[in-house]
Amino acid sequence: MIRSMTGFGRDHRIIDGREYLVEIRSVNSRYYEFNAKLPRAYNYLEEKLKTLVKSKMSRGKVEVSLSIYNITANETQVSLNDGVVQNYLEVLRAAGQKYSLTDDLSVSTIFRMQDAFNVVRAEADEDKIWEAVKETAEAALERFVSMREAEGAKMKEDILEKLANVEKMTEQVCQFAPETVAAYRERLFAKMSEILENKQIDEQRILLEAGLFAEKVAVDEETVRLKSHFVQFRDMMLADEPIGRKLDFIVQEMNREVNTTGSKAQEVRITKLVVDMKSEIEKIREQIQNIE
Numbered sequence: 001m002i003r004s005m006t007g008f009g010r011d012h013r014i015i016d017g018r019e020y021l022v023e024i025r026s027v028n029s030r031y032y033e034f035n036a037k038l039p040r041a042y043n044y045l046e047e048k049l050k051t052l053v054k055s056k057m058s059r060g061k062v063e064v065s066l067s068i069y070n071i072t073a074n075e076t077q078v079s080l081n082d083g084v085v086q087n088y089l090e091v092l093r094a095a096g097q098k099y100s101l102t103d104d105l106s107v108s109t110i111f112r113m114q115d116a117f118n119v120v121r122a123e124a125d126e127d128k129i130w131e132a133v134k135e136t137a138e139a140a141l142e143r144f145v146s147m148r149e150a151e152g153a154k155m156k157e158d159i160l161e162k163l164a165n166v167e168k169m170t171e172q173v174c175q176f177a178p179e180t181v182a183a184y185r186e187r188l189f190a191k192m193s194e195i196l197e198n199k200q201i202d203e204q205r206i207l208l209e210a211g212l213f214a215e216k217v218a219v220d221e222e223t224v225r226l227k228s229h230f231v232q233f234r235d236m237m238l239a240d241e242p243i244g245r246k247l248d249f250i251v252q253e254m255n256r257e258v259n260t261t262g263s264k265a266q267e268v269r270i271t272k273l274v275v276d277m278k279s280e281i282e283k284i285r286e287q288i289q290n291i292e
Contacts, residue, residue, distance in 0.1 A: 001240060003292040004151035005029065005060035009144025015132040017072035022064065022133070022140040024053065026148075028290055029061035037065040044126065045133055052137055056145050058242045059292045066133065079118045080110075088113045152291065156237060159287050162280045166254070167230055169273045169280075173261060174223050176269050219264055222257045229254050244291035251285045 009024045032054060036046045049064050089105065096103050110116050233250050236243045258281065262274035 001149055002152035002156045002237065002243070003057075003145070003148040004155060005148070005244070005290050005292050006151065007060075007144045007148035009140040009142065009147065011136050011139035011143065013132075013136050013139075014071065015135070016128070017070065018129075018132065019067075019069040019071055020132055020136040021067040022136045024062065024064050024137075024140050024144045026057070026060040026062040026144070029059065032057065032059055033061040035061075035063045037063065039066070039068055041124075042066065042068060042129070042133075045130060048130060048134070049137060052134065053141060056141055057148075057292060059244060064137070066137075068129075068133075081116055081118050084115050085110055085113060088116070148292070155287050155291065159284050160234075160237065162284050162287075163230065163233060166277050166280050166284075167227075169277045170223055170226050170230075173219060173270055173273055176267055176273075177219050177223075179267075219261045219270075222261045222264075226254060226257045229257070242292045244288060247288045247291060248285070251281060251288060255281050255285075 005026060005028045007024075007026050010022070012019070012021045014020070034050045034053065036049055038046055038049075045066065049066070053062055053064060088110075092105060092109075093103065095101065229250050233247065233254075236246055236250070255278065258274055258277045262271065262278075265271045265274060
Protein backbone atom coordinates (compact mmCIF):
# COMPACT_ATOMS: atom_id res chain seq x y z
CA MET A 1 0.00 0.00 0.00
CA ILE A 2 1.29 3.44 -0.95
CA ARG A 3 1.94 5.75 1.99
CA SER A 4 2.61 9.45 2.12
CA MET A 5 5.67 10.57 4.06
CA THR A 6 3.64 13.26 5.81
CA GLY A 7 1.36 12.32 8.67
CA PHE A 8 0.17 13.05 12.19
CA GLY A 9 -1.09 10.91 15.06
CA ARG A 10 -2.01 11.72 18.66
CA ASP A 11 -3.19 9.81 21.70
CA HIS A 12 -3.90 10.73 25.32
CA ARG A 13 -4.45 8.37 28.26
CA ILE A 14 -4.42 8.23 32.04
CA ILE A 15 -2.73 5.15 33.46
CA ASP A 16 -1.92 4.43 37.11
CA GLY A 17 -2.29 8.02 38.23
CA ARG A 18 -0.26 9.53 35.39
CA GLU A 19 -1.41 11.38 32.31
CA TYR A 20 0.36 10.47 29.05
CA LEU A 21 0.25 12.44 25.79
CA VAL A 22 2.05 11.28 22.64
CA GLU A 23 2.10 13.15 19.31
CA ILE A 24 3.80 11.84 16.16
CA ARG A 25 4.30 13.93 13.03
CA SER A 26 6.44 13.45 9.91
CA VAL A 27 7.50 15.27 6.74
CA ASN A 28 9.46 14.35 3.61
CA SER A 29 13.03 13.12 3.83
CA ARG A 30 15.26 10.90 1.71
CA TYR A 31 16.04 8.75 4.75
CA TYR A 32 14.57 7.84 8.15
CA GLU A 33 15.25 10.67 10.57
CA PHE A 34 14.03 10.53 14.15
CA ASN A 35 13.75 13.29 16.73
CA ALA A 36 12.13 13.11 20.18
CA LYS A 37 10.94 15.76 22.59
CA LEU A 38 10.83 14.15 26.03
CA PRO A 39 10.78 15.34 29.66
CA ARG A 40 14.36 15.24 30.93
CA ALA A 41 13.56 12.55 33.50
CA TYR A 42 12.34 10.24 30.73
CA ASN A 43 15.17 10.55 28.19
CA TYR A 44 15.84 6.85 28.62
CA LEU A 45 12.68 6.21 26.56
CA GLU A 46 14.02 7.84 23.38
CA GLU A 47 15.70 4.77 21.89
CA LYS A 48 12.67 2.60 22.61
CA LEU A 49 10.36 5.09 20.93
CA LYS A 50 12.71 5.30 17.95
CA THR A 51 12.61 1.52 17.49
CA LEU A 52 8.82 1.44 17.89
CA VAL A 53 8.21 4.11 15.24
CA LYS A 54 10.82 2.62 12.89
CA SER A 55 8.81 -0.61 12.82
CA LYS A 56 5.99 1.27 11.05
CA MET A 57 7.92 3.49 8.61
CA SER A 58 11.09 3.33 6.55
CA ARG A 59 11.47 6.87 5.23
CA GLY A 60 10.61 10.36 6.40
CA LYS A 61 11.61 12.89 9.05
CA VAL A 62 9.58 12.05 12.15
CA GLU A 63 9.21 13.85 15.47
CA VAL A 64 7.73 12.25 18.58
CA SER A 65 6.58 14.45 21.44
CA LEU A 66 5.91 12.93 24.87
CA SER A 67 4.36 14.60 27.93
CA ILE A 68 3.85 12.90 31.30
CA TYR A 69 1.98 14.51 34.21
CA ASN A 70 1.48 13.08 37.70
CA ILE A 71 -2.13 13.19 38.82
CA THR A 72 -2.44 10.80 41.75
CA ALA A 73 0.78 8.85 41.39
CA ASN A 74 2.66 8.92 44.69
CA GLU A 75 6.28 9.51 43.79
CA THR A 76 7.40 11.18 47.03
CA GLN A 77 7.69 9.77 50.56
CA VAL A 78 7.54 12.18 53.50
CA SER A 79 8.44 11.15 57.07
CA LEU A 80 8.89 13.02 60.34
CA ASN A 81 12.42 13.57 61.60
CA ASP A 82 11.58 12.64 65.21
CA GLY A 83 14.90 13.56 66.72
CA VAL A 84 14.94 17.05 65.27
CA VAL A 85 11.28 17.72 66.24
CA GLN A 86 11.84 16.45 69.79
CA ASN A 87 14.81 18.77 70.24
CA TYR A 88 12.83 21.76 68.93
CA LEU A 89 9.93 21.05 71.32
CA GLU A 90 12.16 20.64 74.34
CA VAL A 91 13.94 23.92 73.63
CA LEU A 92 10.67 25.78 73.00
CA ARG A 93 9.01 24.49 76.20
CA ALA A 94 12.10 25.32 78.25
CA ALA A 95 12.05 28.84 76.82
CA GLY A 96 8.33 29.16 77.68
CA GLN A 97 8.91 28.20 81.30
CA LYS A 98 11.95 30.38 81.63
CA TYR A 99 10.23 33.48 80.25
CA SER A 100 6.69 32.70 81.43
CA LEU A 101 5.37 32.36 77.87
CA THR A 102 2.10 30.74 76.87
CA ASP A 103 2.59 27.25 75.51
CA ASP A 104 0.78 27.58 72.15
CA LEU A 105 2.70 24.87 70.30
CA SER A 106 0.65 23.11 67.59
CA VAL A 107 1.10 20.94 64.53
CA SER A 108 1.59 24.06 62.40
CA THR A 109 4.60 24.84 64.52
CA ILE A 110 6.31 21.72 63.27
CA PHE A 111 5.94 22.88 59.63
CA ARG A 112 8.08 25.91 60.45
CA MET A 113 10.86 23.80 61.94
CA GLN A 114 13.89 23.46 59.69
CA ASP A 115 14.70 19.84 58.78
CA ALA A 116 11.62 18.57 60.60
CA PHE A 117 10.69 16.34 57.66
CA ASN A 118 12.51 13.82 55.54
CA VAL A 119 11.34 14.10 51.90
CA VAL A 120 12.43 11.25 49.65
CA ARG A 121 11.45 11.03 45.99
CA ALA A 122 10.47 7.47 45.21
CA GLU A 123 12.25 5.89 42.27
CA ALA A 124 9.84 5.40 39.37
CA ASP A 125 9.41 1.93 37.91
CA GLU A 126 10.97 2.42 34.45
CA ASP A 127 9.46 -0.75 33.01
CA LYS A 128 6.01 0.24 34.20
CA ILE A 129 6.41 3.76 32.77
CA TRP A 130 7.54 2.35 29.43
CA GLU A 131 4.56 0.00 29.17
CA ALA A 132 2.20 2.95 29.65
CA VAL A 133 4.13 5.11 27.17
CA LYS A 134 4.22 2.23 24.67
CA GLU A 135 0.46 1.72 24.92
CA THR A 136 -0.15 5.41 24.27
CA ALA A 137 2.47 5.63 21.51
CA GLU A 138 1.08 2.58 19.69
CA ALA A 139 -2.38 4.15 19.59
CA ALA A 140 -0.91 7.42 18.28
CA LEU A 141 1.16 5.45 15.77
CA GLU A 142 -1.94 3.67 14.47
CA ARG A 143 -3.60 7.01 13.73
CA PHE A 144 -0.35 8.29 12.23
CA VAL A 145 -0.09 5.33 9.83
CA SER A 146 -3.79 5.58 8.90
CA MET A 147 -3.35 9.21 7.90
CA ARG A 148 -0.29 8.39 5.77
CA GLU A 149 -2.18 5.59 4.04
CA ALA A 150 -5.21 7.79 3.38
CA GLU A 151 -3.03 10.46 1.79
CA GLY A 152 -1.15 7.76 -0.12
CA ALA A 153 -4.40 6.45 -1.62
CA LYS A 154 -5.27 9.92 -2.93
CA MET A 155 -1.78 10.34 -4.36
CA LYS A 156 -1.97 6.95 -6.06
CA GLU A 157 -5.23 7.89 -7.78
CA ASP A 158 -3.78 11.17 -9.01
CA ILE A 159 -0.51 9.60 -10.21
CA LEU A 160 -2.25 6.83 -12.14
CA GLU A 161 -4.50 9.38 -13.81
CA LYS A 162 -1.45 11.34 -14.98
CA LEU A 163 0.31 8.15 -16.07
CA ALA A 164 -2.72 7.26 -18.21
CA ASN A 165 -2.42 10.66 -19.90
CA VAL A 166 1.23 9.98 -20.74
CA GLU A 167 0.30 6.54 -22.10
CA LYS A 168 -2.34 8.06 -24.40
CA MET A 169 0.11 10.62 -25.69
CA THR A 170 2.70 7.89 -26.31
CA GLU A 171 0.18 6.05 -28.49
CA GLN A 172 -0.37 9.26 -30.45
CA VAL A 173 3.38 9.60 -30.99
CA CYS A 174 3.43 6.03 -32.32
CA GLN A 175 0.63 6.98 -34.71
CA PHE A 176 2.22 10.22 -35.95
CA ALA A 177 5.80 8.92 -36.38
CA PRO A 178 5.19 6.87 -39.60
CA GLU A 179 3.15 9.74 -41.05
CA THR A 180 6.19 11.98 -40.56
CA VAL A 181 8.34 9.76 -42.80
CA ALA A 182 5.62 9.50 -45.47
CA ALA A 183 5.18 13.28 -45.51
CA TYR A 184 8.94 13.77 -45.81
CA ARG A 185 9.08 11.36 -48.77
CA GLU A 186 6.30 13.28 -50.52
CA ARG A 187 7.99 16.63 -49.92
CA LEU A 188 11.29 15.25 -51.17
CA PHE A 189 9.67 13.87 -54.34
CA ALA A 190 7.94 17.18 -55.00
CA LYS A 191 11.17 19.12 -54.49
CA MET A 192 13.14 16.83 -56.83
CA SER A 193 10.41 17.09 -59.44
CA GLU A 194 10.58 20.88 -59.27
CA ILE A 195 14.34 20.90 -59.64
CA LEU A 196 14.60 18.32 -62.42
CA GLU A 197 11.39 19.39 -64.20
CA ASN A 198 10.86 16.92 -67.04
CA LYS A 199 13.97 14.86 -66.43
CA GLN A 200 13.83 11.32 -65.15
CA ILE A 201 13.56 11.15 -61.31
CA ASP A 202 15.57 8.44 -59.61
CA GLU A 203 12.92 6.89 -57.41
CA GLN A 204 15.50 4.62 -55.77
CA ARG A 205 17.39 7.71 -54.60
CA ILE A 206 14.16 9.11 -53.20
CA LEU A 207 13.50 5.88 -51.32
CA LEU A 208 17.10 5.83 -50.03
CA GLU A 209 16.86 9.40 -48.74
CA ALA A 210 13.48 8.66 -47.17
CA GLY A 211 14.95 5.56 -45.53
CA LEU A 212 17.86 7.51 -44.06
CA PHE A 213 15.45 10.11 -42.76
CA ALA A 214 13.24 7.41 -41.25
CA GLU A 215 16.21 5.98 -39.34
CA LYS A 216 17.14 9.41 -38.09
CA VAL A 217 13.70 10.28 -36.73
CA ALA A 218 12.54 6.79 -35.70
CA VAL A 219 11.31 6.72 -32.11
CA ASP A 220 10.26 3.07 -32.01
CA GLU A 221 12.92 2.12 -29.45
CA GLU A 222 12.00 5.05 -27.22
CA THR A 223 8.28 4.32 -27.28
CA VAL A 224 8.83 0.59 -26.65
CA ARG A 225 10.97 1.39 -23.61
CA LEU A 226 8.40 3.92 -22.44
CA LYS A 227 5.64 1.32 -22.58
CA SER A 228 7.85 -1.08 -20.63
CA HIS A 229 8.36 1.60 -17.98
CA PHE A 230 4.59 2.10 -17.75
CA VAL A 231 4.10 -1.61 -16.99
CA GLN A 232 6.85 -1.60 -14.35
CA PHE A 233 5.43 1.55 -12.80
CA ARG A 234 1.94 0.09 -12.47
CA ASP A 235 3.29 -3.17 -11.03
CA MET A 236 5.24 -1.26 -8.38
CA MET A 237 2.17 0.74 -7.42
CA LEU A 238 0.61 -2.57 -6.31
CA ALA A 239 3.58 -3.58 -4.12
CA ASP A 240 3.09 -3.80 -0.36
CA GLU A 241 6.43 -2.19 0.50
CA PRO A 242 8.09 1.25 0.39
CA ILE A 243 8.47 2.13 -3.31
CA GLY A 244 9.18 5.87 -3.42
CA ARG A 245 12.83 5.59 -4.50
CA LYS A 246 12.08 2.91 -7.11
CA LEU A 247 9.29 4.97 -8.63
CA ASP A 248 11.56 8.00 -8.72
CA PHE A 249 14.12 6.02 -10.73
CA ILE A 250 11.53 4.81 -13.26
CA VAL A 251 10.21 8.35 -13.70
CA GLN A 252 13.73 9.53 -14.49
CA GLU A 253 13.96 6.84 -17.17
CA MET A 254 10.58 7.88 -18.60
CA ASN A 255 11.76 11.44 -18.82
CA ARG A 256 14.95 10.33 -20.56
CA GLU A 257 13.01 8.49 -23.29
CA VAL A 258 10.63 11.41 -23.80
CA ASN A 259 13.56 13.83 -24.11
CA THR A 260 15.17 11.61 -26.74
CA THR A 261 11.87 11.45 -28.61
CA GLY A 262 11.69 15.23 -28.55
CA SER A 263 15.23 15.61 -29.91
CA LYS A 264 14.37 13.31 -32.83
CA ALA A 265 10.97 14.82 -33.53
CA GLN A 266 10.61 16.44 -36.96
CA GLU A 267 6.87 16.95 -36.72
CA VAL A 268 4.96 19.69 -34.94
CA ARG A 269 2.33 17.39 -33.47
CA ILE A 270 4.98 15.13 -31.92
CA THR A 271 6.89 18.12 -30.55
CA LYS A 272 3.73 19.39 -28.87
CA LEU A 273 3.00 15.95 -27.45
CA VAL A 274 6.53 15.72 -26.04
CA VAL A 275 6.06 19.04 -24.21
CA ASP A 276 2.78 17.83 -22.70
CA MET A 277 4.29 14.44 -21.77
CA LYS A 278 7.19 16.10 -19.97
CA SER A 279 4.75 18.29 -18.08
CA GLU A 280 2.71 15.29 -16.88
CA ILE A 281 5.83 13.31 -15.94
CA GLU A 282 7.10 16.25 -13.90
CA LYS A 283 3.79 16.33 -12.02
CA ILE A 284 4.17 12.61 -11.31
CA ARG A 285 7.73 13.16 -10.12
CA GLU A 286 6.60 15.89 -7.70
CA GLN A 287 3.99 13.57 -6.22
CA ILE A 288 6.46 10.73 -5.86
CA GLN A 289 8.75 12.91 -3.73
CA ASN A 290 6.13 12.54 -0.97
CA ILE A 291 5.81 8.74 -1.22
CA GLU A 292 7.56 6.55 1.35
